[in-house]
Amino acid sequence: MHEAMTPHRGVSIVIKAPGRKSRVGLTAVGLALVALAMFAGRGTGYAYGPPALQSGLAAPDLPTDPQATRKLQAKLVAQNKQFGAALQKLAPSGTYVVVDQTQNRLYVMNDDKIVRTAVCSAGSGMVLKSSSGSKKWVFDTPRGVFKVRNKIANPIWKKPDWAFAEEGKTLPTNPEDRFESGTLGKYALYLEDGYMIHGTLYTRLLGRSVTHGCIRLGPEDLQAVWDAVPIGTSVYIF
């Protein structure tokens, strides 16, 4: 009995090849499964359609009394004016500057219209560590809105500490040694926190993120910005 239940060595199991009918049946089942999977797959994922008009927006509760309706209308009209005025007050009017710091483009805008596009250079995003490791500078152009605080022709650059560290020089003991002319080009428009829009000696690098945070422009674009942008203009950097 025990022997009969244990498979013997050399005993092979023979699987019969399906007959023609069975093959046709198996193929049909296979095709049906594939069709079912395709059908299910087609209905899985994201179903797209056009956006519906006013979908999902709840209308306010409206009174039925005509007088109350008129009162509500007056209130809504007043609110509409109030919000519209608030939005207009917040928006810049006339000339403003937009800087796309990732793509290194500067736009002079006038009432939402681009009046000049310039290739610029913005912050490299590089981190410079002092040789001792005690100081660290991050060369980012900040995002946000800034005002043009001052405009200077033939600006003289007061070199900050990082400029000496980058050049491997010791910090000067004489403050006069920090001043350098010509580096910033013909004009500088001072924003806040020491950031500027200025010219450059390295015009071949325009369009690349190479600066220490300032916005560099080529001579022609700098002249155009200088002419178009008065002190107090908003500069939006994104």
Added chain:
Amino acid sequence: MNTGLLPAIAWAVAAAVAAAPPAPAAPDLARLSLQNDLLQKQVELAKGKEFYLLLDPRAQTLTLMFRAALLQQYRVGSIEVGVPRVVYRPRADASNWEGRIWEKGALDPARALDRVEVQAPPPTKEGTEIEIKVPQTPEEKYPVPARYHIRFAGGLSIEVRPPNSESVRGFWARAGANLATWWADAKAASRIEPTDTVRLHVVLSKQDAESLYRALPPDTKLLVLPQL
């Protein structure tokens, strides 16, 4: 009673009724109320510290704004609304996404910021300038995928794609891309919590799609202006 007064009173009443403006229609009031709601939200966004996108399906524009200032405007070719479904069964409610402020918009795949750290040389009197390599252009630095998402907290995402005419060419390349898209969508829709509860499929020109990808600031907000 003086009978001569009656016609005068009747005339006065009729005149008063005629003088009173007609009560405004309910749809007009509803529209005005919704307009106010949207204006209020735009004021709220404009007062905030974050950048925001305004998607206007009627004007077919996607506008990047900050403090009510227009920074960039992209022309939208077409907009479609997508809802997740599994075997034709919708898995999310595709309403209530317009006229609402969506927050914390982030690119997927993310735009990598590879910060280079440089150690300054020890200072000498003459100086030893460190060698800084010429950085890549934005186009070299940030390659843009053919299809990307801006995902907002709460389940809405904007899926940006270039028009078919500007996407991959060649039958097999297109078939492969379509299969990959289907697989990614099927996976996203089949999760326990679908990756996106509502997806806005926005078609921008290749140039605009790339520009938006490279320029989008982090944590951008979104307001979709309903078609009133």
